């Protein structure tokens with residue numbers, strides 16, 4: 001099965017971070033009008049996650065209405081509605097900020113980019129070719145993943161219809 005890709009509406013920017021932490025290709029256009037979101041969803045075959053029922057309907061089979069208010073619950077809702085396979089995703093493979101795929105970085109090359117205490121303690125680093133951000137175990141992304149694991153319990157959820 002093809003791994004789903006996403007685009008979020010402007011209300012769901014934080015949800016985009018969490019989906020990226022799970023490894024999903026997730027675009028966040030910032031403030032964008034509905035037409036642009038719909039065109040992108042169709043052109044790139046991306047599921048459109050939105051808080052707007054009308055927009056979800058317009059997106060047809062690619063529309064997914066998210067009702068929850070808190071980002072943790074939005075993530076649970078997304079995972080449940082789309083039956084995302086929790087636990088076998090490519091966790092921590094994407095930049096949380098810009099969605100680019102992370103690449104391994106030689107330790108010596110990140111000396112200037114990370115706090116001294118981190119540089120001393122860590123041996124493995126990942127870097128973002130898009131925005132230059134450096135990640136390591138114990139960084140913000142890693143803490144998000146720990147929370148994700150707790151939230152989602154590692155089990156596969158049953159799928160429920162997207163527009164329910």
Ligand SMILES: [Zn+2]
Pocket residue numbers: 095096097098099100128129130131132133
């Ligand atoms: Zn980045």
